[in-house]
Amino acid sequence: MQLVKALLSQLLACVCVLGLRAAFPSISVWQFVVIQAGLAALFSRGFRQPYWWLPIHFLFLPAILLGLTWQIPAWLYLLVLLLLTLLFWGTVKGDVPLFLSSSAVSGALIEIVSREGAQSVIDIGAGLATVVVPLAKARPDVAIAALERAPLPWLLAAWRCRNLANVRVGRSSFWDQDLRQFDVVFAFLSPPVMAKIGEKIRREMRVGCLFVSSSFPLPNSEAESVLELNDRRKTKLYYYRID
Ligand SMILES: C[S@@+](CC[C@H](N)C(=O)[O-])C[C@H]1O[C@@H](n2cnc3c(N)ncnc32)[C@H](O)[C@@H]1O
Structure with missing residues (x-):
């Protein structure tokens, strides 16, 4: 559309x-x-x-x-089109585009994962593993899953995580991933999908676990807390406790 x-x-x-x-x-x-x-x-x-x-x-x-x-030359147009397709994949259909989180976001996530005593974390839509890599390095004891659907970011994320034993990078859609096994779910997506994501986390995540949404709140849900970071975008992290 x-x-x-x-x-x-x-x-x-x-x-x-x-x-x-x-x-x-x-x-x-x-x-x-x-x-x-x-x-x-x-x-x-x-x-x-x-x-x-x-x-x-x-x-x-x-x-x-x-x-x-x-x-x-004409082949250069084709090459650029190919690269953009592999990078942004479903974006033309209205899917979530690729934006990268700042280091302040990964820093805040490391802190919350430690405070929660979380043993398993997932980034649904991991991009280039910008958040996953610092988290995995800071917390090698935590099992981390990174899902990415677009081929090129997935390839780069898998390459960046190749030596991180506690990270599993999957090339699949988060819509097909059961979130029950994760203590903390991190998402940096886009406003059009947030209502559906809200239904998914309430259906699948265990009571007491934490959903962290970067930049975009869940509609019709009250966040347990909101953290404004001191990065360029003044990113807000919305924390939702599953009850
Ligand atoms: C805004 S970026 C966030 C990247 C990374 N999490 C970060 O914070 O830097 C969102 C990513 O989600 C990916 N994505 C979009 N829809 C997806 C889906 N259904 N399953 C898995 N990944 C998806 C996009 O390809 C994009 O790389």
Whole structure:
């Protein structure tokens, strides 16, 4: 659905710009490209696409025009498309995109895992194992699972964790993972999935265990506590006790 909205945004912006070009033939190609990029971003917001689509819409046509100007070989487009697909995987369908947590987040997670006396932890959507690696190094006695669905981040996460005996990196969806066995579940996902995640953790996690959500709260749930970190994004960690 997101892909259809993105294509529609680009197409509508192109149609508007072609109309403008007929009315103002003296405006340069680059000026039209900039207007098209701005309009595409506006249409994208009109279609309620998530904010992270904005830079894609801003850059799409200018990047193509630059590529044509510099006569970039066709295989390079294919390579970039392949890399982006392997990196972001289901993101075009509206899945959670790849953003990385700061070291302050992993520091806070190490602290809470120790305070909880947790023996098993999972990062559902581990990205490049940015949180998992420092946690595994600080707490080699804790069994850690890292799930990542996108092929390239999974490969990099598996490589980074290759010497960490207490980490298992899985290339599967967290929707297929039973969370019953984990004392602490960590997630840094996105707002559209939080309601469904809330249902999943309440259904599967054991009473007394802790769900930690970075940046995005669970709708209709009261967090036990909220920690604001002193990193660049002023990340908030929401702690939910399962009752
Ligand atoms: C915002 S990133 C967080 C990365 C890492 N946990 C961190 O805090 O730095 C979310 C990750 O979840 C992954 N993801 C999205 N949907 C998933 C799913 N259903 N199962 C497993 N991973 C998923 C994405 O590919 C992305 O790498």
